[in-house]
Amino acid sequence: MRARRLSSFSDDVIADMVARYVSGESQTSIARTYGLDQPTVSHLVRPHAPPERSRRRAHGTTNGAGKLTDDQVRHIRSSFDTGAITQVSLARQHDISPSTVHGIIKGKTHSPFGESTPN
Structure with a gap:
């Protein structure tokens, strides 16, 4: 054909x-x-x-199956920004992978409404 x-x-x-x-x-x-x-x-x-x-799925806090709340995401960002804790420690603390923590810190995932993400 x-x-x-x-x-x-x-x-x-x-x-x-x-x-x-x-x-x-x-x-x-x-x-x-x-x-x-x-x-x-x-x-x-x-x-x-x-x-x-559409098959596109919600990401971050808009995902119904997401593990983290907006407050937890803010905590991860602020804790890492102060230098008080490592990404691995944050991952263990929140029962998520270090790569998820990295994505949160870099603003690739979990953008709570009204919060600007880093570039």
Whole structure:
């Protein structure tokens, strides 16, 4: 089967794919219907799909399964900033990995609302 260019799909076909995806149909099922592979369907529907169909997960304190509260994150940052404790000690204290502590300190993860992250 010869690959089709993404631009060869009409707006109506893309709208149908998006509607089916939003209604809960899998990208793989949609791909089979149109004789495509799943990554192609993903490329076509994801920009138009609502956020609730996104696989992107919440990070930091917005993650429902997160271990740390905003106060704990502030404590980790302030304790490390004062030089009073090492990253490994903070990790043990909060039952998290040292790499998580590093991410918190560098502002890569756990950005509580209203708190600016370091650059």
